[in-house]
Amino acid sequence: MSFNSIENESGATNQDSRLSLEIELAMFIIRLKNGIWLVGIPSWLFGLTDRSLAAFADGYISALEVFQLFTTSFFFLSWLYLRPETTLDPDNADNIQSGYLCPTQSNKFELKRRHMISQEYILPFPYLCQIYHLLNLKHLESVHKFSLNHLKIINISYFQPTPIGGIIKFHTILDSPINPLRIWRQPIVEVDLILHTPYTVELSIPVYNNKRIIVIFQTLPLNHREHQLFIDIYSDLDWPKPLLQVALHFASCLTLFEDLPYLQALTERNIEKLFKLNLAANHETMLLFKRFVELYGAGVENQKLISGGE
Known part of the structure; x- marks a missing residue:
């Protein structure tokens, strides 16, 4: 040189x-x-x-x-x-x-500026229950029926496997005429769900005028029956940040409260059989979970990070 x-x-x-x-x-x-x-x-x-x-x-x-x-x-x-x-x-x-x-500095600065809230929980459920829950699109209609006020999934518009995960896009509609979300978003929008790694899932939600709310879920298996959940929310909405942070904290806590009975039911259901047989992957709303099984199924079974794996 x-x-x-x-x-x-x-x-x-x-x-x-x-x-x-x-x-x-x-x-x-x-x-x-x-x-x-x-x-x-x-x-x-x-x-x-x-x-x-x-x-x-x-x-x-x-x-x-x-x-x-x-x-x-x-x-x-x-x-x-x-x-x-x-x-x-x-x-x-x-x-x-x-x-x-430089591009890296610019991206980091913008990422920091758009970061709204962070939450962290230790949940008494197997890690696989959380992954199954996050990658199952139907849970938006059933588990979060109250918080999302009868939001419905119309169709899957795009699915693309990646070397370590996959991307799925789907259209949602505000089925209830009194849904408060109608105030700022279109009745039908395309939502992105991305499996980045076996432990990281991203949910990207359009709001209005190309503004979005992005939720990053990161899971950390602690043992056979517990996992740690990290939630980070980013947004480029031009709303007062303190007010937006309060609203996002409330919404995140509400959705997690709705998740608990569902995660408990998955644990009692012996999700190991569901995992091995891949029963739910036949439906298009489970395409991302099927991709997870294809990539990481053997590794998860070997580690026994499932409720029936002890």
Whole structure:
């Protein structure tokens, strides 16, 4: 390797480090601005409340008190309006695309920005029960009948095996006329379900205007009868992030609560026989589970990570 090559690589490394530091500094400044702005809200509310109580304390409002109330309200509303940005300046998007950030850095930054919530559970059910549940499309209609308000699967529109998993796409319809989801999504949408590894499943749900909610399920077998479930949710929705996080936490907890009786029934049903005979894989809604069986069936049986494998 020539001296120039080494020098170029060293220069590229230094530039990457410098850009990384600049990004971290920019993010720190953004967080600092948002922190100051958030602290200012209760301060202005306290001032507005104090002025209001003082003005109405004697039952008479003078012109000076009206002016003070008006001024305080004006500055409070101005403070709310002047909320700082929550991400890097969108005007720099062209700079990012043109190489201000290397692709890996850009992807990591965007991934971090879109991350909404993380949840972690230890569940007293075999790992295979969770995988069967996640890859069985019909559970959206039956198990989550309440939370999804009678959502129906119309058809399977696409299925593609991959070397270590598979991708299935299916159309869903909001069957109930009073389904609150109708407020922001189309009546019929195409949902993606992806088996990335024997332990990782992705559910990608369109919402509106090409915005999506993506749920990553990761499972970790602990023993023959327990597994750990990690849930990470990402979204590019332009909603206030704290409100969206609260809603997603609630929805995730609700769906998990609905899962528990179903997972218990699978455990009692002796899913090992269902796994070996591959009974449910005859239906197109089980294509992804069938792919899982084809790729990892022997390994799962050898490890005995199923309820009847002891």
